[in-house]
Amino acid sequence: MSQKTPRNFFKPLAIGAPEPMRDLPVKIERMIHFVPPHLDKVRAKVPDMAPKVDVILANLEDAIPADAKDAARAGAIEMANMYDWQGKGTGFWSRVNPLNSPWFQDDVSELVLKAGHQLDVIMLPKVEGPWDIHFADQYVAQLEAKAGLTRPILFHAILETAQGMSLVEEIALASPRMQGISLGPADLAADRKMKTTRVGGGHPFYRVLEDPHADGSERASVQQDLWHYTIARMVDACRMAGINAFYGPFGDISDLDACEQQFRNAFLLGCAGAWSLHPNQIDIAKRVFSPDPDEVKFARRILEAMPDGTGVAMLDGKMQDDATWKQAKVIADLADLVAAKDPDLAAAYNN
Numbered sequence: 365m366s367q368k369t370p371r372n373f374f375k376p377l378a379i380g381a382p383e384p385m386r387d388l389p390v391k392i393e394r395m396i397h398f399v400p401p402h403l404d405k406v407r408a409k410v411p412d413m414a415p416k417v418d419v420i421l422a423n424l425e426d427a428i429p430a431d432a433k434d435a436a437r438a439g440a441i442e443m444a445n446m447y448d449w450q451g452k453g454t455g456f457w458s459r460v461n462p463l464n465s466p467w468f469q470d471d472v473s474e475l476v477l478k479a480g481h482q483l484d485v486i487m488l489p490k491v492e493g494p495w496d497i498h499f500a501d502q503y504v505a506q507l508e509a510k511a512g513l514t515r516p517i518l519f520h521a522i523l524e525t526a527q528g529m530s531l532v533e534e535i536a537l538a539s540p541r542m543q544g545i546s547l548g549p550a551d552l553a554a555d556r557k558m559k560t561t562r563v564g565g566g567h568p569f570y571r572v573l574e575d576p577h578a579d580g581s582e583r584a585s586v587q588q589d590l591w592h593y594t595i596a597r598m599v600d601a602c603r604m605a606g607i608n609a610f611y612g613p614f615g616d617i618s619d620l621d622a623c624e625q626q627f628r629n630a631f632l633l634g635c636a637g638a639w640s641l642h643p644n645q646i647d648i649a650k651r652v653f654s655p656d657p658d659e660v661k662f663a664r665r666i667l668e669a670m671p672d673g674t675g676v677a678m679l680d681g682k683m684q685d686d687a688t689w690k691q692a693k694v695i696a697d698l699a700d701l702v703a704a705k706d707p708d709l710a711a712a713y714n715n
């Protein structure tokens with residue numbers, strides 16, 4: 365047998381570690397905002413930014429120079445104590461260095477021992493298979509026990525290797541700590557030997573050409589989504605495991621329209637949020653990952669038309685039944701969650 369028995373799956377992995385969660389906390393996580401914690405100037409903005417975003421992440425991995433890893437770790441611990449994350453409801457996460465790096469052990473031990481009371485989620489990069497999650501799971505349980513934590517810290521894996529991709533279902537199911545998975549399009553592209561230098565988004569060479577015209581006139585061609593298959597498979601794996609899928613980074617900070625479109629495609633396919641790398645991506649994620657007010661109104665009409673969720677009804681010429689009731693419930697529940705955090709959207713949903 366290669367899996368734990370059902371009874372053992374939810375047992376703490378170390379004596380004194382908190383009980384694993386059976387259900388994830390219901391939270392709005394439209395953007396995971398990346399902060400480089402070694403930069404004093406950016407770190408100082410955290411208390412002001414925290415109420416305006418859903419999640420702030422102290423990044424210790426890629427984009428942090430090797431000679432600033434210790435400073436970034438110290439900055440992340442400072443960030444944990446700069447705001448009342450647990451009391452005020454903004455998520456506080458950290459992306460640690462990979463398991464095979466010289467920094468992983470210190471990243472995790474210092475975060476859990478010195479900041480574990482505020483830390484919601486550890487983001488694990490370059491996860492190759494369930495064995496990576498199992499190792500981190502055991503290690504974090506020992507540290508949680510040592511720190512006397514009463515709330516378990518959750519895990520978020522980045523899908524950014526071909527092997528991780530091929531084992532995404534097993535990764536999603538590896539531990540009750542699993543909160544979600546993000547697409548890591550930059551590392552994944554490199555590992556797959558995709559021929560792109562972009563961080564996510566489309567590519568002008570990846571397109572479909574229409575059939576030739578009899579008169580020889582120019583054939584239209586349309587750019588396609590390089591990430592469709594990957595995102596769809598990630599969403600299936602996550603939802604099968606009862607966790608959330610996230611689009612990762614969109615690296616062209618200056619192309620707000622393309623960022624918005626990529627985020628929107630991910631939202632429609634089932635993702636809960638995306639990363640924001642720069643302040644100008646925060647409002648895009650907020651807009652895209654909050655349901656559209658007209659969709660919310662229509663969803664609520666479906667729920668009202670079928671109070672017990674069964675049968676058939678016609679609304680504006682469109683057939684509704686038990687399945688569309690469930691679709692409507694997804695949108696209406698998300699709207700309620702967003703409205704509880706965002707007074708402007710609450711007003712738009714209730715107009």
Ligand SMILES: CC(=O)SCCNC(=O)CCNC(=O)[C@H](O)C(C)(C)COP(=O)(O)OP(=O)(O)OC[C@H]1O[C@@H](n2cnc3c(N)ncnc32)[C@H](O)[C@@H]1OP(=O)(O)O
Nearest residue numbers: 398399400406409423426427550551563613617641642643
């Ligand atoms: C493939 C992957 O792994 S993706 C994840 C790893 N990458 C990251 O985490 C990158 C995070 N983002 C950043 O480091 C920066 O946004 C950069 C380097 C991309 C661009 O930074 P800059 O050149 O400073 O951008 P810009 O000049 O437009 O910044 C405008 C303001 O926003 C601030 N700012 C920029 N990024 C951030 C951020 N992520 N959080 C908070 N503030 C930020 C800048 O400090 C600047 O502040 P100021 O007006 O007080 O001087």
Ligand SMILES: O=CC(=O)O
Nearest residue numbers: 524548549550551
């Ligand atoms: O870490 C993210 C990526 O795209 O790589």
Ligand SMILES: [Mg+2]
Nearest residue numbers: 426524548551
């Ligand atoms: Mg990466």
